[in-house]
Amino acid sequence: MHIYLNDLLFNGFHGVYPAEKKIGNTFKVDVRIQMTPATKTIHKLEDTIDYVKVYALIQKIMAVPTPLLETIVANIADQILAAHPIAELVYVKITKQQLSVPYFEGTTSVDLERIRN
Numbered sequence: 001m002h003i004y005l006n007d008l009l010f011n012g013f014h015g016v017y018p019a020e021k022k023i024g025n026t027f028k029v030d031v032r033i034q035m036t037p038a039t040k041t042i043h044k045l046e047d048t049i050d051y052v053k054v055y056a057l058i059q060k061i062m063a064v065p066t067p068l069l070e071t072i073v074a075n076i077a078d079q080i081l082a083a084h085p086i087a088e089l090v091y092v093k094i095t096k097q098q099l100s101v102p103y104f105e106g107t108t109s110v111d112l113e114r115i116r117n
Helices: 018-023 051-062 069-083
Strands: 002-012 025-035 087-096 108-115
Touching: 002 051, 002 069, 025 069, 051 069, 069 087, 069 108
Parallel strands: none
Antiparallel strands: 002 025, 025 087, 087 108
16 A cells, blocks of 8 residues: 655755755655555554654655755655654655756756665
């Protein structure tokens, strides 16, 4: 079973360049969590992963200015695995919506897949 959090938008000051730290940017976060529930049919929130708690965790991480998106995706994946024992695999993708690079059209993304060991 998978739980998805798609197109989460956050404003932040992540980046290594002075303009990124001063002006900020919009970041889109996508998360996929793979899990195997203890029961075939889930009837209680306690038997699954609460996406509201996952969102709060992501929101907290995205609020801290961090130079590299690579660091942020790893932090999100690691903290989801730590907070949710039934999570087996976490995929995180962060897309920087605008770049402060002259003539650069488009977006840039970093993604990571972490498996519970």
